[in-house]
Structure formats: C-alpha cells, structure tokens
Amino acid sequence: MRKPEPSVKNNSKLRKGLWSPEEDDKLMNYMLNNGQGCWSDVARNAGLQRCGKSCRLRWINYLRPDLKRGAFSPQEEELIIHLHSLLGNRWSQIAARLPGRTDNEIKNFWNSTIKKRLKNLSSTNTSSPNASESSISEPKDLNMGRFISTHDHQKGFMPVLNSSSLSMQATVLTNIIDRLPLLEHGLNMPAAGGFFNVTGPCFTESGVDNNGFYLENGVLGSVNIGPEGDLLVPSATDNPKVEIASNRDTNNSYFDIINKNHRAENNRGGVENLFQDQELTVGEWDLEDLMKDVSSFPFLDFSS
DNA sequence: AACAGTTGCAACCGCACGCTG
DNA sequence: TCAGCGTGCGGTTGCAACTGT
Numbered sequence: 001m002r003k004p005e006p007s008v009k010n011n012s013k014l015r016k017g018l019w020s021p022e023e024d025d026k027l028m029n030y031m032l033n034n035g036q037g038c039w040s041d042v043a044r045n046a047g048l049q050r051c052g053k054s055c056r057l058r059w060i061n062y063l064r065p066d067l068k069r070g071a072f073s074p075q076e077e078e079l080i081i082h083l084h085s086l087l088g089n090r091w092s093q094i095a096a097r098l099p100g101r102t103d104n105e106i107k108n109f110w111n112s113t114i115k116k117r118l119k120n121l122s123s124t125n126t127s128s129p130n131a132s133e134s135s136i137s138e139p140k141d142l143n144m145g146r147f148i149s150t151h152d153h154q155k156g157f158m159p160v161l162n163s164s165s166l167s168m169q170a171t172v173l174t175n176i177i178d179r180l181p182l183l184e185h186g187l188n189m190p191a192a193g194g195f196f197n198v199t200g201p202c203f204t205e206s207g208v209d210n211n212g213f214y215l216e217n218g219v220l221g222s223v224n225i226g227p228e229g230d231l232l233v234p235s236a237t238d239n240p241k242v243e244i245a246s247n248r249d250t251n252n253s254y255f256d257i258i259n260k261n262h263r264a265e266n267n268r269g270g271v272e273n274l275f276q277d278q279e280l281t282v283g284e285w286d287l288e289d290l291m292k293d294v295s296s297f298p299f300l301d302f303s304s
Numbered sequence: 305a306a307c308a309g310t311t312g313c314a315a316c317c318g319c320a321c322g323c324t325g
Numbered sequence: 326t327c328a329g330c331g332t333g334c335g336g337t338t339g340c341a342a343c344t345g346t
Contacts, residue, residue, distance in 0.1 A: 092334060108313050
C-alpha cells in the first residue's frame with residue numbers, strides 16, 4: 001500500500017494523504033476517551049493536523065472498533081448484490097444492513113469486484129439461453145428490480161407499481177427489505193411482526209393488518225392489502241406507526257403520494273400519468289425474476 | 305530480472321442537506 | 326430569509342501491490 005505522505009496543503013498546515021500509525025493512535029485514543037463530537041473539535045483536540053472531515057472518514061472507514069476486516073463472505077457478497085438491485089448506489093443504505101462494513105468498503109468492492117464479475121457474466125450470458133437463471137443481476141443492465149425514483153435520489157424511491165400488480169409488487173418489496181437487518185436506524189422490524197404468505201401468484205395476509213414498509217429516507221410505514229388484492233396505503237398522519245418510526249422528515253410522505261396516484265390511476269386507468277409532477281423516472285419490475293432471486297436467501301422466508 | 309498492465313482500496317473532492325444564529 | 330458551519334454521501338483519484346510477459 002501507499003506510504004504515508006508527508007504532503008502539506010499549500011497555505012495550510014493540514015495534512016493530507018495516508019494516515020500514519022501515530023495519527024491513528026491519536027485519533028483512536030481520543031475517540032475512545034471522549035466519544036464522537038464535533039469533528040473539527042476532534043481534529044483539534046486530538047492534536048491532529050487534519051481536517052475534521054478527514055478524521056471522520058478515517059474513524060468510520062478504518063478505526064471504528066466494530067469494523068469487520070477481511071474479505072467479504074459469499075453471503076455478504078450475495079446480499080450486497082441484491083441490496084444493490086433494490087437500492088442502487090445508495091452505499092450507506094447498503095452498509096447499514098451489513099454489520100461491520102462501511103459504505104466505502106462496499107462501494108470499492110462493488111466497483112472493483114462485483115461490477116467486473118457482472119460484466120463478465122453478462123457477456124457470457126448473452127450466448128446462453130438460460131441467462132436469466134443467474135443469481136447475479138444488475139438492474140441497470142439486466143432489467144431487474146428497477147424502481148420509480150426521483151431525479152434527486154436523496155428524496156427517496158418507490159417500487160414501480162403498475163396497475164395489475166400494484167399490491168403484489170409493493171408486498172414483495174416489503175418482504176425483501178423488512179427482512180434485512182437495518183443496523184443504523186433499527187427501524188426495520190415491523191411492529192406487528194407479520195409477513196405475507198405467498199400463495200401462487202398472489203399474496204394474502206397472515207392475520208396481520210399491516211406490514212412495515214421502508215422508504216429510502218428511513219421512514220417506516222405500512223401497507224394493507226384490500227379484499228381484491230388492491231393496495232391500501234395509509235398516509236403518514238393516519239398511521240401512528242409511521243409517526244413513531246420516523247426519524248426523518250415525513251412531509252412528503254410517499255404514502256400520500258401513492259394514495260393519491262393510486263386513486264388517480266383508478267380514475268384514469270393506466271399509469272402513464274402517475275408521478276408526473278414528481279419528475280419521476282419510470283421503470284419496470286420483473287417480479288418473477290425478483291422472486292426467483294430472493295428465494296435463494298435462507299433468511300428471506302416467504303412461507304411464514 | 306525488468307518492465308508494463310491491472311487490481312484493490314484508502315483517501316480526497318464536491319455537492320447537498322440540516323441546523324443555528 | 327440567509328449565510329456559515331458541520332456532517333454525510335457518492336463519485337473519483339492516486340498509488341502500492343500484484344500479475345503477466
């Protein structure tokens with residue numbers, strides 16, 4: 001690896017480049033004794049000639065005691081691939097579901113290893129009639145697990161809900177994401193603890209009136225399935241669970257958006273005009289592939 | 305052994321967002 | 326309302342280590 005660089009930024013005494021063992025010791029000792037505070041204070045008080053940002057990065061990506069070092073296990077790898085198919089390049093969201101792994105680590109792993117593998121795989125698959133059987137897929141290239149998303153991806157995402165499989169797709173997403181541990185926020189487990197049963201091509205509830213539903217901005221909501229398999233999405237204000245679980249802004253509740261648009265869809269028929277005023281990018285969700293894919297996870301048990 | 309090409313990953317950069325005064 | 330600051334995120338860069346010729 002690179003040797004620590006003694007470089008000093010022009011007009012500044014702040015060091016850049018690799019961290020020396022001494023700097024690591026200083027930061028580690030300070031963090032263990034004082035805990036996390038204002039990062040610029042950390043840099044100053046720990047006697048480091050680094051900017052706070054650099055200290056934060058070093059701590060989060062390297063020094064944190066709970067970090068898992070070493071290669072990714074096949075299970076982690078598979079989980080990353082599937083989370084990426086659901087979340088895209090939201091590395092922090094993916095990292096939040098992988099204990100001891102950082103977003104930077106996962107991002108590097110993806111860009112260096114998985115991306116390459118996917119590329120090789122897709123090039124070999126083009127000549128194979130069973131290309132879709134691969135457990136590895138990338139939404140961008142292979143058309144799987146795509147979502148409606150806002151252009152500003154910080155604002156969130158929703159699964160694409162077409163008119164015929166609106167509730168099914170939302171249900172599948174709920175099942176998938178709810179069963180992945182969300183380490184950062186701890187909001188992933190549905191309060192009611194219930195999941196849908198899978199009975200053939202449709203989904204029914206298992207005696208539970210709602211299920212946790214994740215949004216990318218950390219909001220936990222719920223979905224109900226109506227008597228005809230239609231999706232009934234309460235607004236955040238109607239649903240105390242949303243309010244309890246939310247630790248971020250819910251002003252632009254997607255449940256409200258879905259409700260509104262679902263109603264609009266019923267009135268107009270078709271989904272072409274949905275989300276129009278949200279500047280959304282519309283994709284499709286290959287449900288069959290997704291179901292086939294997620295079934296390979298032992299912890300994604302759809303039968304309960 | 306020497307060199308060139310490739311890989312893996314630590315760290316930087318720029319941007320966006322939230323908070324505060 | 327706005328500017329300043331701190332923080333977090335995703336994209337990118339740079340280089341040591343590795344591999345192939």
